[in-house]
Amino acid sequence: MEAKDFGRWVDTSLSGVEAALDSLVPAGAPAGLGEAMRYAVLGGGKRLRPLLVLASCAAVNGDEFAAMRAACAVELIHAYSLVHDDMPCMDNDVLRRGKPTTHVAYGEAQAMLAGDAMQALAFEVLTPLESEGGGIPPALQARLCALLARSSGYDGMAGGQAIDLASIGKPLDEATLRDMHRRKTGVLLQASVMMGAACGPAAAQATKSLSDYGAALGLAFQVVDDILDVTQDSAVLGKTAGKDQDANKPTYVSVLGLEAARALAQQLRAEAKAALAASGLADVSHLSLLADSVVERDN
Amino acid sequence: MEAKDFGRWVDTSLSGVEAALDSLVPAGAPAGLGEAMRYAVLGGGKRLRPLLVLASCAAVNGDEFAAMRAACAVELIHAYSLVHDDMPCMDNDVLRRGKPTTHVAYGEAQAMLAGDAMQALAFEVLTPLESEGGGIPPALQARLCALLARSSGYDGMAGGQAIDLASIGKPLDEATLRDMHRRKTGVLLQASVMMGAACGPAAAQATKSLSDYGAALGLAFQVVDDILDVTQDSAVLGKTAGKDQDANKPTYVSVLGLEAARALAQQLRAEAKAALAASGLADVSHLSLLADSVVERDN
Numbered sequence: 175m176e177a178k179d180f181g182r183w184v185d186t187s188l189s190g191v192e193a194a195l196d197s198l199v200p201a202g203a204p205a206g207l208g209e210a211m212r213y214a215v216l217g218g219g220k221r222l223r224p225l226l227v228l229a230s231c232a233a234v235n236g237d238e239f240a241a242m243r244a245a246c247a248v249e250l251i252h253a254y255s256l257v258h259d260d261m262p263c264m265d266n267d268v269l270r271r272g273k274p275t276t277h278v279a280y281g282e283a284q285a286m287l288a289g290d291a292m293q294a295l296a297f298e299v300l301t302p303l304e305s306e307g308g309g310i311p312p313a314l315q316a317r318l319c320a321l322l323a324r325s326s327g328y329d330g331m332a333g334g335q336a337i338d339l340a341s342i343g344k345p346l347d348e349a350t351l352r353d354m355h356r357r358k359t360g361v362l363l364q365a366s367v368m369m370g371a372a373c374g375p376a377a378a379q380a381t382k383s384l385s386d387y388g389a390a391l392g393l394a395f396q397v398v399d400d401i402l403d404v405t406q407d408s409a410v411l412g413k414t415a416g417k418d419q420d421a422n423k424p425t426y427v428s429v430l431g432l433e434a435a436r437a438l439a440q441q442l443r444a445e446a447k448a449a450l451a452a453s454g455l456a457d458v459s460h461l462s463l464l465a466d467s468v469v470e471r472d473n
Numbered sequence: 474m475e476a477k478d479f480g481r482w483v484d485t486s487l488s489g490v491e492a493a494l495d496s497l498v499p500a501g502a503p504a505g506l507g508e509a510m511r512y513a514v515l516g517g518g519k520r521l522r523p524l525l526v527l528a529s530c531a532a533v534n535g536d537e538f539a540a541m542r543a544a545c546a547v548e549l550i551h552a553y554s555l556v557h558d559d560m561p562c563m564d565n566d567v568l569r570r571g572k573p574t575t576h577v578a579y580g581e582a583q584a585m586l587a588g589d590a591m592q593a594l595a596f597e598v599l600t601p602l603e604s605e606g607g608g609i610p611p612a613l614q615a616r617l618c619a620l621l622a623r624s625s626g627y628d629g630m631a632g633g634q635a636i637d638l639a640s641i642g643k644p645l646d647e648a649t650l651r652d653m654h655r656r657k658t659g660v661l662l663q664a665s666v667m668m669g670a671a672c673g674p675a676a677a678q679a680t681k682s683l684s685d686y687g688a689a690l691g692l693a694f695q696v697v698d699d700i701l702d703v704t705q706d707s708a709v710l711g712k713t714a715g716k717d718q719d720a721n722k723p724t725y726v727s728v729l730g731l732e733a734a735r736a737l738a739q740q741l742r743a744e745a746k747a748a749l750a751a752s753g754l755a756d757v758s759h760l761s762l763l764a765d766s767v768v769e770r771d772n
Contacts (some may be wrong), residue, residue, distance in 0.1 A: 176604035203627035206654070207635035211627065258589060264580035282562035283638050287631050288586070293592050294626030301619035315615035327593030328502035328510065332586050336506035357503070374702075390553060414665050 184225065190412025191224045192216070194246050196300055203291070210280040210293070211286035215253040218271035222395070222468065223248045223366040227321045229460035230370025230384060233453075237373045240310045244318050244369040245294040251326045252362065256310050257285050261333065289293035296322060299399050325365030338423070346424040352393065359399075360392030367391070367461075376455075383453035387446045387461060394442035395468050400425035406473065443469045474769070479762045483524065486747030490523045497598055502590070509579040509587035510594070514552040517570035521694070521767065522547045522665040528759035529669025529683060532752075536672045539609045541553070543617050543668040546595040550625045551661065553591035556584050558634065562713050566761045596622060616671050622663030632655025645723040651692065658698075664689070666760075675754075682752035686745045686760060693741035694767050699724035700734050705772065 199215055200208045211370065224245035230239035260267040260275040261282060269279050277285035300318045302309050310318075324330060334357030367388035371381055402428050426435040446465040452460040498514055499507045523544035532541035559566040559574040560581060567577050576584035599617045601608050611618075630635035633656030633668060641655065670680055703726050725734040745764040749757040 200627055203635070204638035205634045205635040225535055255589075258585055261562075261585070263585060283634065286557055286560070286562060287635050287638070289678055290592065291627040291631035292587070293589065294622050294629075294631060297596050297618050297622035298626055301615050301622060303619055312612035312615040315618070316600050316611040317597050319614070319618045320602055323593050323596035323600060326598060327591040329498055332590035332593060333503045333506055336502070336504040336583065336586050338588070340504035363557075400616075458568055 180460065182203075184459060187225055187228050188221055190242060191221055191245055191249065191400060194242050195249065197293065198246055199250075199292075206280065206284060207287060209290060209293055210276060210284050213251060213279060214257045214276045214285075214288055215292065217248070218273065219253070220471075220473075221249060222464070223249075223252055223363060225464060226363065226366035226388070226391075226461075227370040229374040229464055230367045232370075233384070233455045233458050233461055234371055234374030234376040235368065236375075237310070237314070239313055240318070241373045242368055243299050243302070243310060243320075244373065245366075247299045247318070247322055247367050248362065250292045250296040250299065251322060251331070254289040254296075255326075255331055255335075257292070259288040264335075264339075293326070314372065318369055321365050321369050321372065325361045330357055330361040330365070331339055331359075334361070340422060343422045344424070346429065348429055351424055351426065354390075355393065355396040359396045360389060363392035363395055364388030371455060380453045380455050383449045383455075384461075385455075386449035387465075390424065390442045390446035390449060391465050391468055394446065394465070396441050397426045397435055397439045397442065398469055400427050400470065401432065401439065402473065403427070404432070439469050479507045481534055481760065482759060484529050486524055487520055489541060490520055490527075490544055490548065490646075493541050494548065497545055497596065498549075498591075505579065505583060506590060508742060509575060509670045510591055513575045513584075514549060515586055517560045517572065518552070519770075520548060521705070521763070522551055522558050522662060524763060525662065525665035525687070525690075525760075526669040527626070528763055529666045530672045532754045532757050533670050533673030533679065533762055534685070535674075536609070539613055539617070540672045540770065542601070542609060543599050543621075544665075545662065546598045546621055547665050547668060548619070549591045549598065550621060550630070553588040554625075554630055554634075556588040556591070558585060559703075559748070563622065563634075563638075565661075592625070593661060616648065617668055620664050620671065621666050622623040624660045628665070629656055629660040630658075633660070635706040640723060642721045643723070645728065647728055650706060650723055650725065650728055652686040655688075658695045659688060661692035662694055663687030679752045679754050682754075683760075684721065685748035686752075689745035690767055691742045693738050693745065695736045696725045696734055696741065697768060697770065699726050700731065700738065701772065703707065703731070703768075704725070739767050 177237050193342065195216055199212050200213060202208055203211065224345065227241055227245040231238065234467065236246045247446060256270060259265055260270055268275055276288060280288070292471050297319055300322065301315045334354055337354040338358055367384050370386045376384070421447055426438065430438065450462055490738060494515055498511050500511060501507055502510065526540055526547060528542040530537065556575045558564055559569055560576050567574055567672065575587060579587070594616055600614045625631065635655055636653040637657055663684065666683050670683045675683070702724065725737065729737065742764050746761055750763055
């Protein structure tokens with residue numbers, strides 16, 4: 175596939191995700207809650223997780239309606255985690271996606287509630303009622319909820335954040351750092367791939383390969399994040415640069431050094447592509463190009 | 474049914490719920506997160522929501538394994554909401570169930586993460602994987618997730634909390650107060666009844682009646698809560714008494730006066746029992762006695 179076809183697919187997919195989120199995140203929720211939720215999730219972000227869901231679904235010729243719902247659900251989880259992570263009791267950050275963070279804009283209490291309601295909304299989005307038009311087979315609803323809950327909870331994202339909290343100012347070896355990032359970021363990226371795959375009839379070999387792809391890509395994402403934290407400025411990142419360094423948090427750059435971190439990112443990209451090659455799926459070009467975009471991004 | 478049979482059923486049910494929660498909330502979650510989650514959910518609380526799930530399931534001769542999972546899931550949602558509600562940016566409370574609140578015991582960041590992970594765990598608990606022994610038909614998993622997500626999110630509990638936040642110090646009429654409490658407390662209590670009912674093959678009339686029962690009971694619970702807040706001391710309540718009054722929050726007592734609030738609680742109990750009588754279900758005695766215990770409780 176040519177780069178311009180991929181670019182067109184990304185643009186179309188992003189428009190679809192934005193429209194779906196716009197219709198699913200309620201403007202009318204009471205007492206300003208909907209406004210805060212919409213502020214936190216609409217109109218910003220790279221939407222990498224939704225793109226992974228949609229690309230993975232396309233690779234297995236899956237159910238596109240279900241995949242779009244899954245794409246929105248995983249983005250809601252990601253966005254809620256950013257709202258809570260930015261709060262004063264966590265990272266105390268004021269800038270996100272080039273805008274004031276949600277608690278700066280709406281106050282801490284509303285930000286906490288908005289995050290909580292976004293997590294619940296993710297599971298609503300995955301379980302459309304028949305009275306709402308339905309549209310996802312119940313067994314697939316259950317499977318998507320299972321994948322999303324496990325990847326965002328104590329054994330996934332929330333667990334990784336707890337390790338992160340506990341590790342500030344402490345020396346970590348690469349294995350512990352890898353475990354922390356696998357949980358904190360990697361597991362949800364991998365789950366995005368698996369949720370897309372769950373929307374179609376993927377064979378066992380393909381499912382295993384997509385899982386390996388998701389694991390390598392998830393880790394590559396974090397390695398690149400750590401590299402960008404020290405090599406880019408805040409304006410390009412749309413968030414505060416250098417904050418891990420300032421907070422004395424261990425990163426791939428602080429543990430491995432910049433050059434070895436760059437080499438690791440390339441190695442993980444190669445692993446991700448090798449997994450795709452082993453999947454037996456006919457068209458994995460979007461997934462392959464997403465791996466490139468993760469490693470080559472500048473923000 | 475005699476009171477002592479009901480008492481025995483309550484004791485057996487509470488032991489079952491406690492054992493199930495103990496096995497489901499992970500001690501081993503990383504970096505102290507599991508410890509904070511267990512502190513927040515084990516060994517305390519009236520467990521009213523789990524009892525409603527189990528009693529409703531029994532009334533429809535439903536699937537007891539699924540109902541126990543649903544009972545734990547709804548209690549995890551309730552417990553996470555208390556953790557977040559007690560935090561300094563919300564109610565800033567230091568005492569809950571007679572113990573220091575979770576953020577006092579573990580710090581604000583860990584408390585926020587524990588609440589987030591408890592919400593995710595609720596949906597894990599509802600979606601047991603085949604590799605974990607399965608045990609709930611996928612369509613029922615999806616239905617339970619749908620009910621739980623909708624009752625805890627923007628249109629339910631989180632939305633009610635947002636109205637609560639926005640209403641401090643403002644005069645509210647009874648209709649607005651009722652809407653706030655319906656969302657904040659009532660909808661999750663009603664969902665507990667409906668999750669139990671979903672575990673069995675309830676007829677449409679029974680489902681409608683159980684929904685009416687849950688709505689009346691949910692409101693009665695909050696009216697009684699408001700009464701106890703002014704008539705009991707902290708030692709009996711296990712939480713800070715008089716705090717709504719101190720925070721200048723509108724309550725049923727401040728809006729209606731104490732005697733009218735007591736009369737409303739009695740009226741709602743009668744409505745709940747009338748709904749049970751109309752259900753056509755053979756044995757609703759546990760649900761009926763739970764309505765009594767909600768209205769007659771002293772904490």
